[in-house]
Amino acid sequence: MIATATWCGRVLARQPYDLAVNLGVCGSFDPAYPPGTVVNVVADCIPELGAEDDERFLTVHQLGLLGPDDAPFAGGRLVNPDAPANRVIAGLRTVNGITVNTVHGNEQSIARVVERLKPDVESMEGAAFMFACLVSGGRFAQVRAVSNLVEKRNRDAWKLREAVEALNDTGLRFLDDL
Numbered sequence: 101m102i103a104t105a106t107w108c109g110r111v112l113a114r115q116p117y118d119l120a121v122n123l124g125v126c127g128s129f130d131p132a133y134p135p136g137t138v139v140n141v142v143a144d145c146i147p148e149l150g151a152e153d154d155e156r157f158l159t160v161h162q163l164g165l166l167g168p169d170d171a172p173f174a175g176g177r178l179v180n181p182d183a184p185a186n187r188v189i190a191g192l193r194t195v196n197g198i199t200v201n202t203v204h205g206n207e208q209s210i211a212r213v214v215e216r217l218k219p220d221v222e223s224m225e226g227a228a229f230m231f232a233c234l235v236s237g238g239r240f241a242q243v244r245a246v247s248n249l250v251e252k253r254n255r256d257a258w259k260l261r262e263a264v265e266a267l268n269d270t271g272l273r274f275l276d277d278l
Contacts, residue, residue: 101146101199104225108232119184119239122229123271125263126221126244127203129214133195133221133246135259138270140192141242143177144227147198147213157216172234178227182239188274189241195220197242199227205253222250243270 112120126139133139150159161168161176168176177196183189198219204210213219226242233240245267248258 101201101225101228105228105232108229109235112232112236112238116236117238119241120229120233121184121240121271121274122226122242123267124223124225124242124244125247125260125267126197126223126226127248127250128221128246129210129250130220131249133193135246135248135257136262136266137246138192138266139195139221139244139246140183140189141180141197141221141223141226141230141244142183142194143179144197144199144223144230144242145177145217146200146227147217147219148201157212172231178230178234180230180240180242184239184241186241186274186277188270188277189243192243192270197221197223197226197244199223199225204250207252210250210252221246243267243274245270 150157151163159176160166166173172178196219198217200222203222203224204213221244223244230242245263247260247263
């Protein structure tokens with residue numbers, strides 16, 4: 101997240117862009133989005149940003165450090181307000197994401213984050229990209245291909261090659277449609 105936020109912020113501050121696109125892979129919390137599925141992440145958040153209060157987690161918004169609608173947040177999430185007018189993007193399933201520093205691989209932590217946030221997918225940089233784009237005021241899209249289901253760590257079940265191939269195909273079709 102730190103590298104993505106830093107580099108995106110730096111690049112977006114240099115000059116305005118008509119469109120920024122983040123293409124990447126993600127894990128899926130929902131079997132309806134199996135490996136190889138390409139999705140459009142329209143809302144994202146950082147579930148670790150806050151404080152533990154014994155067994156309860158308090159977000160920065162619940163702590164009063166930021167209002168849930170303080171820019172660039174909307175309802176406590178980073179939301180893409182203006183997706184690019186592109187047939188390929190419009191044809192993708194829209195999902196809610198979370199961006200984490202540590203990908204989930206423990207059944208109890210998976211259950212807690214699903215109960216608290218009901219995410220569809222998780223990545224390690226999506227919210228940082230969206231934050232930088234929202235602050236810069238430009239149009240953007242976060243497009244991800246599912247490489248694995250979020251479950252107890254099971255590296256043998258990952259389909260990274262299939263995810264990257266699906267992402268490449270979608271990215272090329274997206275560019276052709278610009």
